[in-house]
Amino acid sequence: ACSLGGSTDGSGDTTGDETGDGGGGDLVVAGPIPIENLDPHGAASMDAGTQLAARAIFSQLLVSTGQGEFDGELAESWESNDDASVWTFALRAGVTYSDGSPVTADDVVASFERVLAAEGPLAGNFGGYTVAAPDDATVVFTSPTPDAAFLGKISSFFVTPAGAAEDGFFSDPVGSGPFLVESFEPGATLRLSPNPDYWDGEPEIASLELQSIPETAARMTALQTGEVDITWSMPDDQIAELRTNAELTVETVPSPGVFTMWFNSSTPALEDPAVRRALWQAVDFEEIIASLYPETGTPADAPVSPTVLGYAPQEPVAYDPDAARAALEAAGFDFENTVLRWQFSQASFRNFMNAVVSDLAEIGVTVEPLEKEQAVFLEDLLALNWDMNMQQLGSQGYDAATNLGRLYTCEANRMGYCNPELDDLLAAAGSTSDTAEREDLYAQATEIIWNDAVGMYPMFVETPYAWQNRVEGFTPVSDGIPYFDEVTVSGD
Amino acid sequence: MTDYRTPAVVAPEAPSTPGAEQAPLLRVEGLTVVLSSGATRGVVLDSVSFSVGAGRTTGLIGESGSGKTMSAMAIVRLLPEGAETSGRVIWGTQDLLEAPARRMREVRGHEIGVIFQDPLSALNPLQTVGKQIGETLRRGGMPRAQVRARVLELLDRVGIPDPEQRIGVYPHEMSGGMRQRVMIATALAGSPRLIIADEPTTALDVTTQARILRLLADLRDSDGVAMLLVSHDLRVMAHVADDVVVMYAGRVAERGRADAVLARPRHPYTRALANNVPAVTTKSAIAEPLRGAPANPFDRPPGCAFHPRCPLAQAVCRTTTPELREVEPGRFSACHFAEEVGS
Amino acid sequence: MTFYIAKRLAIGLLTIWGVVTAVFIVVRMAPGDQATVALGPDATTAEVEALRHSLGLDRPVLVQYVSYLGDVLRLDFGESYRFGRPAMDAVLERFPATITLTLTATVIAVAAGLLLGVLAGRNPGSVVDRAVSTFTLGLQAAPPFWVGIMLILVFALRLQVLPSANGGSLAHLVLPALTLSIPFTALVARMTRSGVADAMTEPFVQTARSKGLTEGQVLGGHVLKNSLVPVVTVVGLQVGTLLGGAVVIETVFAWPGLGLLLVGAVGNRDYAVVQAASVLIAMCVVLLNLAADVVNARLDPRIRLEVRR
Amino acid sequence: MTTAPGGASLLEIRDLDVTFTGPRRSLRTPPTVVRAVDGVSLDVRAGETLALVGESGSGKSTVARCVLGLVRPQAGTIRYDGRELGPVDKRPPELQRAVQMVFQDPGSSLNPRMSVGAIIREAWQVHPAVAPAGDRREALAAVLTDVGLDPGVAERRPSALSGGQRQRVSIARALALRPRLLVCDEAVSALDVSVQAQILRLLIDLQASHDLTVLFITHDLAVVRQIADRVAVMRKGELVELAPAGELFTSPSHPYTKGLLAAAYDLEGVEAPFRETQEQMS
């Protein structure tokens, strides 16, 4: 046999290969993003791959289920003080790790401190936080400033044993999640088996294999041939074809993702909100979305998606090239000498960008699309070294605080836009625990952002999933990081 | 003074028409070879006839490009790709030009051995000399141990000291003279009756040259192997050949017993060649060099090919190609004025 | 021989040092760094600066270089921030997959290439020769990712005889190895062709014929071996190139090899992995070239092992 | 031929040592060292033809390449007219042109991409001092005629010339610089007998007309006999004998020379037939 890195079980071909126990079949899942690291606290903590693995191996304090709603996992209940700066969690009793030891408040504290020490992307959410465990079943998080979005943020936090800080822990991790690690080839395959001691009941499937196949053609082929049971995040053009396959179920679910095309308001040509709005008007987003994203796109009416707390629908910007041209002329836009540098980094945006650029060219606006490597894109993004920017933005924890509240302040200066009024609204929304009041404040903020055209917000994104009909009990989740503990595969 | 010629022939009373008294071992008749390279076609050999008597040495002389190698290789059918051959090569009772490929493989190596012009490139650089010498035998089915014994014997025969050690050596590790000996051993391996030796001594210095010539003569005398010796060096020819064939531009210019031809040429070309041989003993020979450059069979002058360089040329030479005719018993010359040359 | 190898290894070390340095310079010159990428698009400038400081990325480049070189001398390639473990471990883990793929492709390419090359070279200018030449040119001309995806569509999707992606079994190896071997086969075939065609004109081939050998014996016993030296050199070079350069095919077939790792690491500015992978690849290239030269010296006793200056 | 032996020496070679270092076989053994030339001292007198003979590999060419400055000797001096001859690119122009060379292989001594005219004119471009004033075409024709070539060949490439013609061009290129010392390394060895005789004749004639001193390297004793005034014999890098030609051929003193001559005479023994012919002719 061939010796491929670290494969422990001899048979690589897992389809239809029933192993005795569990009886729920073997599940093979192919995600678009590779799993490179199992450490949910470190530099890769916010990676879709790491999160996917962590959801199978570890447990969270709580999971967000959309629009400011949460389910407890390790946490039985939680509460905050009035200004949302102190959060107290009561832990579920009797939860153990797969090695039999109990999950304690000290583990939560150690895990959280590990997050802070790692200075990774997750740690950025918790600047200045402290954590304490007054007793074995209680954990208290304290923030120096009010933080109403704390629950949303902490929903990306996984609890590991305190021993996770030791070298080599993640090569054979111990967790309290539904699955145990059998073998792991970073970037390729994570093989898992059900955790018989899982606090929410042992998963029924006999084994779970998480593969990564970034190349679409290969992933679709693997799905069509039955090598893979579940996959998601397919391009729209593939979805139609998958729908014709009678053995597959295809579903799309709304996600927090929004196509976000910021204008750099500090660019002289784009300083005027009228110019920005006119540019928005000049693009026939409706037609472009209908053509390019017939399955996963819906025209957006807010900078955050309807799945997110703080969503407030606005008047859509209608396509009107003549009005756009007139408005630009009125604003004194220099058609001749202005070239707008429009940066993006994901190849999948290329068609969309081309179509938008084409529409802008029709009214005489010259845009130079710049496809940049991710690192370069990020560096330039921070340095405001662009005139227009395109990203798909989500809202972590389904809370507008992590999107609007974090990115649109004068201090963040992410798009050269500074509006003290907006700053005040966002600060107020972030420092109250009253949900209704927060929704109202975000609605006001949204209106300013929308009307000032800080960016163009053309499309809400849905996440497409496809799975074999023999897979039962699978629930697509809107953030594209699904759970598999309730899935079964019927033998065929 | 050493003379390597077949002893019987040196005797003055020997028959003056060599090869006539008995059926020759090899008879080449009207051999014509046409080579085409691209659009140009060249009659590289034009009706070449000669013979090699059993146990005798026939020499082929001529300047570079005169077709010596072609004549020799046509016999064993090892001409370059695309050569068109006509005429007859009678070996025993068979015309080799008609023989099937299988028969040719029997002839090559086993009945006719070949010593090539440049021993360095004619030996495979990646095989030990022992392997190359024994190849004919090994392919013939001889057991390994026996092959080895025979190779050692051959190495010893050709005068390579310490054969046990040299058998595993590569050609590039040997001097030119040694390589030439290996080449000879290779040709001898299949116990052939005829050896074709193409310029076996050209690349060697005098000392080695003399040793190799002696070796060849010894082999002929002890084993009765006939030899077709190709050379452009008249001194070598005078040394070893019984009969000589002088070639010019792909044709036979003159043919006959070596001593006679070299002493009393019947063709102005032979005469000029002999005249130009520098001598070690005296300091005189380059008074009147032959003018012009050697002819090229791809661009042969009409009539007698030699006429542009010939001091005797007349009008007829420019138009009529002279026949090779018997000018005196056993002597053939292709000159309109053969009689005048000699006197 | 020993002296030669020792000297070549010394030069190899120099080469590796050169690669280490070049990679270091080139990676640090690229815009964006570990801090920007690790923190992602939501981070603020201050957070990025803080991380940069705690990673030591704000130190003068020369200081970083010296400390890095010191670590490398102690064979410490640092910790990969993406993989959360020693970079060399992460790299070595991918190595078997890369080797498997590369060697399989090499075996296919050498076998097919030699066959085609000999067929073409034994009769230069013939119909077979021209057919093979055109065919191998076609092989060289087909974009590898196009071929790869086509193979997936045909063999995995339509015929369903082979799996399409990821490693694991022998069957998974077939398509990527085949795709990888296609331009390689063309290269070997063309080198072999010209070698055989040249060797066919060598006088020793006439000698072999004059010994009464059949054409097959001449070809096998005298021609082939004499035409292999440049083929071996090229195979050595090409295998080295494939170790880190098969990215496209690794992408298409989701093959977890070094190339993909390297590309990902550059994208993530995971300096430790980039450097460890580069050093490993450079080491392989140096050793492969040395091996090719040693094989050639075995093949051809005339090749004196001399240190190329 | 022109000058009686005993003239002033034009070229003085003293204690010349040349070694080539080969590859090392293992860590322990030292690298192989070839002593190509080992303590050779030699004078070439103005106007004479000095032949340097010896078997293959005896170091003849190496001596020649030292004289021309293409090889840097480990030790020893080479003086021309009393002046030290350094490496070729460090020589003053007048020394550079004073010593010229004719090579063995007519196929590779001329740049095949240049016409004969260009090859010869290149010499004059480098040394304008010797370049003929005025119309160079005439001078070119004159040089070519000197070596027995039709001036029409100036337009041709070397590939369109026969071996003998190429060798003439080589000689013409050397003569164009009006050298005083001409080094011929196996200049006739690759030629057919008839052509060889033509070139030797030409050299003898030119030596007289151009007042040349010739260092003639060959392994062919018969050729030496035809043109040399004095003969130097080399063996394994050492000079074993140096004597006037007549003396050397009749009474060699060194055993190695004797062996060499014996081998040559061995072949010579049967040359009587041609002598007959040659006598008829004269």
Add this chain to the structure above:
Amino acid sequence: MSQTDVMVAAAAPTGAGSRRRRARPLAALPYVVVAIYLVAAAIGPVLVPYDPVATEVTERLLPPGSATASGTAWLGTDAVGRDVFAQIVAGTRTSFVIGISVVGICGIVGVTLGAVAGYFRRLPDAVVSRAIDILMAFPGILLAILIAGLLDRGMDVVILALSVGGWVGFARLSRSISMSTRERDWVAAARIMGVSTTATLTRHIAPFLAGSVIALATIELAGAILSEAALSFLGLGLPPDVVSWGQTIANGREYLGTAWWITVFPGIALTVLVVCIGLIGDRLTKRYTRKRD
């Protein structure tokens, strides 16, 4: 007798000079094809207008021969409704510009370095050889990625990225040829005459590199065009508003199963060109290497 008697009249050239291949009707085909491509590159955009910026999303992924608002898409349309045929024609120029620039840069740099290294040996050779060693041991993809990241995406960057490692082949070839050519007697003759080093290099060495270098250049030209396609595949290629075959092929890879025409036609265009260039290269190689020694 004087030497004028032995004056040689113009003798006929020896066999090699007059060799010529028998004319084959197909022999001219590669040249004709390449010429057609060159014409397409030169004036194609005039004949088949193409605007890389203009898209028509309602006419996307139409099969070959479909009618569109602006005529018939003979080779179909791509994922944003641009005409594939027009893209191929427009891409010809890009591909040629990239191929020729890369080969030009690599050729000049490689040949210069290689010739100098081979001629002077010693220090220059050591430096060039080490540089070659390092470049060959350096993962090529790394360079391409970094250059693509370092500079704004553009044709010049692609050319640079492909050139950085591309000169090595030329350098190795030139080095070995100049090393053996410098041993030829005509070089020694030039040195003896005192010809300057530069003149020796340009007059006596460089002309002998030309044949093999041109032959290699044809192969590298094809290689450069293919590499551009591979860079585009990895998302490191040209900016979206520059059309090239590589771009088109790479853009079409997601539609191989559904809209094969996006990749297949430029793929064929590319393959035919590369094969023809290769055939020409083969012929040049044969012509120049046959009589090297």
